[in-house]
Amino acid sequence: MLFGINIYGLVQGLGFRPFIYNLALKHFLKGYVSNNGEGVYIELNTTYKKLYKFMEQIQLKKPPLSKIEYFSITLKNDIKKFENFTIKESQESFSISTMIPSDIAMCKKCEIELNDKNNRRYQYPFITCTNCGPRYSIIKNLPYDRCNTSMDKFKMCDKCKKEYTNPKDRRYHAQPIGCFDCGVELSIYDKGKNKLEINSKNYIDDIVTHIESGKIVAIKGIGGYHLVCDATNTKTVDLLRERKYRPYKPFAVMVKNIVMAKTIVTLNDKEKELLSSHKRPIVLCQQTTKSNISDLIAPNINQLGVLLPYTPIHTLILNKLNNPIVATSANISGEPLCKTFDEIMNLSHIWDYCLDNNRDIINSCDDSIAFVENDKTFMLRIARGYSPNYLKLPKNTNKKILCLGANQKSTIGIVIKDKMILSPYIADLNSLETINRFKSQIDTFKKTYNFEPEIVVCDKHPSYESTKYAIELKKQNPNLELIQVQHHYAHILATMAINNISSKVLGVSFDGTGYGDDNNLWGGEFLICNNNSYKRVAHFNYFKLLGGTLAIKEPRRVALSFLFDIYGKDALNISNKTINSFSKEELKILYTLWEKNINSPLTSSCGRLFDVVASLLNIVQVSSYEGESGLLLESYYDSSITDYFQFDINNKIIDFKCIVIQILKEKNHFIAISKFFNTLVQIIYEMGEKYKLPIVLGGGVFQNRVLIRLLIEKIPNIILPKEFISNDSAIAYGQAIAVV
Ligand code: ZN
Numbered sequence: 001m002l003f004g005i006n007i008y009g010l011v012q013g014l015g016f017r018p019f020i021y022n023l024a025l026k027h028f029l030k031g032y033v034s035n036n037g038e039g040v041y042i043e044l045n046t047t048y049k050k051l052y053k054f055m056e057q058i059q060l061k062k063p064p065l066s067k068i069e070y071f072s073i074t075l076k077n078d079i080k081k082f083e084n085f086t087i088k089e090s091q092e093s094f095s096i097s098t099m100i101p102s103d104i105a106m107c108k109k110c111e112i113e114l115n116d117k118n119n120r121r122y123q124y125p126f127i128t129c130t131n132c133g134p135r136y137s138i139i140k141n142l143p144y145d146r147c148n149t150s151m152d153k154f155k156m157c158d159k160c161k162k163e164y165t166n167p168k169d170r171r172y173h174a175q176p177i178g179c180f181d182c183g184v185e186l187s188i189y190d191k192g193k194n195k196l197e198i199n200s201k202n203y204i205d206d207i208v209t210h211i212e213s214g215k216i217v218a219i220k221g222i223g224g225y226h227l228v229c230d231a232t233n234t235k236t237v238d239l240l241r242e243r244k245y246r247p248y249k250p251f252a253v254m255v256k257n258i259v260m261a262k263t264i265v266t267l268n269d270k271e272k273e274l275l276s277s278h279k280r281p282i283v284l285c286q287q288t289t290k291s292n293i294s295d296l297i298a299p300n301i302n303q304l305g306v307l308l309p310y311t312p313i314h315t316l317i318l319n320k321l322n323n324p325i326v327a328t329s330a331n332i333s334g335e336p337l338c339k340t341f342d343e344i345m346n347l348s349h350i351w352d353y354c355l356d357n358n359r360d361i362i363n364s365c366d367d368s369i370a371f372v373e374n375d376k377t378f379m380l381r382i383a384r385g386y387s388p389n390y391l392k393l394p395k396n397t398n399k400k401i402l403c404l405g406a407n408q409k410s411t412i413g414i415v416i417k418d419k420m421i422l423s424p425y426i427a428d429l430n431s432l433e434t435i436n437r438f439k440s441q442i443d444t445f446k447k448t449y450n451f452e453p454e455i456v457v458c459d460k461h462p463s464y465e466s467t468k469y470a471i472e473l474k475k476q477n478p479n480l481e482l483i484q485v486q487h488h489y490a491h492i493l494a495t496m497a498i499n500n501i502s503s504k505v506l507g508v509s510f511d512g513t514g515y516g517d518d519n520n521l522w523g524g525e526f527l528i529c530n531n532n533s534y535k536r537v538a539h540f541n542y543f544k545l546l547g548g549t550l551a552i553k554e555p556r557r558v559a560l561s562f563l564f565d566i567y568g569k570d571a572l573n574i575s576n577k578t579i580n581s582f583s584k585e586e587l588k589i590l591y592t593l594w595e596k597n598i599n600s601p602l603t604s605s606c607g608r609l610f611d612v613v614a615s616l617l618n619i620v621q622v623s624s625y626e627g628e629s630g631l632l633l634e635s636y637y638d639s640s641i642t643d644y645f646q647f648d649i650n651n652k653i654i655d656f657k658c659i660v661i662q663i664l665k666e667k668n669h670f671i672a673i674s675k676f677f678n679t680l681v682q683i684i685y686e687m688g689e690k691y692k693l694p695i696v697l698g699g700g701v702f703q704n705r706v707l708i709r710l711l712i713e714k715i716p717n718i719i720l721p722k723e724f725i726s727n728d729s730a731i732a733y734g735q736a737i738a739v740v
């Protein structure tokens with residue numbers, strides 16, 4: 001009998017065909033395997049019984065990184081007799097639904113070879129195989145073949161070619177392979193952009209010496225460049241902060257291994273597993289008190305982002321170092337990650353030496369960031385290892401939909417059939433560079449997937465760059481359908497979809513700011529919604545952002561606005577930390593803004609309430625990075641304090657003014673802050689009791705791990721953005737759900 005088997009899912013570029021080949025040989029089956037448009041196709045002569053066994057083994061033993069979504073088997077009518085089993089070259093043209101695999105950390109087998117003196121790739125900084133190495137970051141076009149990647153310029157030597165063409169070899173069709181004779185090469189540049197001659201080409205030793213002697217080095221990794229220095233050297237870390245204009249925002253630290261990680265953070269099993277997973281995200285962990293890293297790495301917070309090496313270059317460097325290193329994205333604050341030689345050379349005022357290589361990065365990809373709370377993984381940034389992200393949709397559609405997301409933490413996505421392909425994190429669309437990166441991501445999608453949108457979806461905020469771009473697209477192409485989706489509804493839809501929920505829920509969207517249907521800036525919202533509609537049933541009282549966007553950077557402006565709301569002009573005569581942080585002149589001007597409603601948009605943002613608390617308690621008056629208030633408040637939470645402030649929910653309005661009055665009376669920071677957290681939890685809990693609906697969380701505030709921890713404890717069946725994200729990187733996905 002002749003059978004045809006189609007296997008769909010993440011099955012290309014991950015050693016799936018050689019796996020089938022070797023399995024077929026083991027089962028004495030005759031036929032062939034090939035990649036086709038939508039996955040892998042197998043044809044073979046066998047019996048039902050043997051086929052059943054074969055299929056069972058495929059599912060049991062498939063390559064570790066592959067994912068079978070489903071398969072179909074057909075009994076063929078034509079008569080074909082195969083002599084043996086072969087791997088056939090893919091002939092059919094690719095389909096747009098083919099999945100591109102993510103970049104994967106170096107595997108165990110490659111690491112062993114890297115350290116094996118007798119291996120021909122001993123200490124080769126670009127060692128890779130079918131089970132590891134770059135994928136997404138080097139791909140130019142589908143199908144994923146070497147000629148469509150940035151490896152096309154490297155001509156394989158005979159030895160590599162032999163491995164590449166042998167189905168029994170671990171490197172069979174591993175697109176990025178190479179060796180000292182034929183592969184990617186390192187080089188070192190100084191600040192003057194001069195390529196340095198290094199004795200016996202010992203680039204790794206050279207860069208290690210620079211790190212040890214307190215220099216800042218740029219290192220080209222998989223999806224971009226890092227800035228690296230010794231994490232225990234306060235002088236260098238301080239210099240890096242100064243040169244990068246990044247005074248306080250925490251840096252991530254790369255450690256040699258789990259043993260070294262344990263010297264600076266505490267780790268539970270789940271955190272260890274996540275750190276060592278092939279995705280290798282930065283994991284936020286609790287700092288230990290006796291850590292030897294500089295106090296300037298994560299000032300005033302008790303958490304620390306750590307990650308393990310994920311390329312052979314990082315491994316080779318860390319193997320020679322005894323200290324953890326700072327590994328932060330090479331960019332100017334708020335701008336996209338550097339991926340080209342020219343871009344990193346433009347930052348030569350920050351670094352002293354640059355360890356470069358001649359493999360082009362086609363698609364840039366930042367490090368992903370995650371944390372573990374209650375044994376669950378929460379993502380703070382979805383990029384390397386996780387991107388491109390294939391997200392399921394509740395419905396299949398034939399329409400070609402482009403979703404442009406929000407403005408901060410930008411990601412964009414395209415809808416193909418029953419999936420959304422979500423781009424990695426792009427950054428905030430506040431500068432020309434990020435807007436260009438945003439546009440080029442759209443072009444990459446169009447080119448890679450041969451995609452031309454029929455519908456474009458964006459936010460309702462008129463001044464988001466993504467909205468402006470959508471309107472521009474519509475102008476150029478009147479046939480294009482333009483749909484705008486409310487920001488917080490999109491937040492809730494994203495969490496619902498990731499959890500396979502489409503029925504009625506109570507959505508809680510605690511967020512920074514997003515454009516509301518009444519033209520005010522929402523952000524502390526309770527929405528009753530399903531996949532088709534939403535109704536706002538409660539929100540925090542509106543308050544004024546004195547000076548508009550400036551108030552987002554200055555927590556004291558929001559706190560002052562509350563003081564004006566409560567005490568009117570008398571607030572000017574109060575003496576407290578918020579008031580005292582302004583000059584008399586400033587206070588007068590701000591009072592006028594408040595009184596006359598000049599440049600003072602109304603908002604119900606919960607994110608800003610964290611700012612109010614942080615300013616009243618003099619923890620932050622002017623933020624130096626986004627989310628600073630929330631992060632700093634976490635350090636003051638005391639779990640032995642279980643009570644909360646009295647609050648009022650009247651006529652759909654949750655009054656925060658009465659909470660502010662209680663905070664002003666509380667002199668103990670730990671009590672005030674713990675009660676503030678407990679109050680937010682209690683509000684959500686009571687709303688849940690009132691509506692008796694499943695509670696779904698979405699919005700940037702739910703990246704606060706203390707809040708998440710307390711909510712899981714109080715409401716065990718609360719619905720979270722599990723393994724996905726709750727900040728504005730989720731918006732594009734939510735937009736897709738709203739329109740399919
Ligand atoms: Zn490998």
Ligand code: ZN
Nearest residue numbers: 157160179182
């Ligand atoms: Zn070679």
Ligand code: FE
Nearest residue numbers: 511514700728
């Ligand atoms: Fe948001």
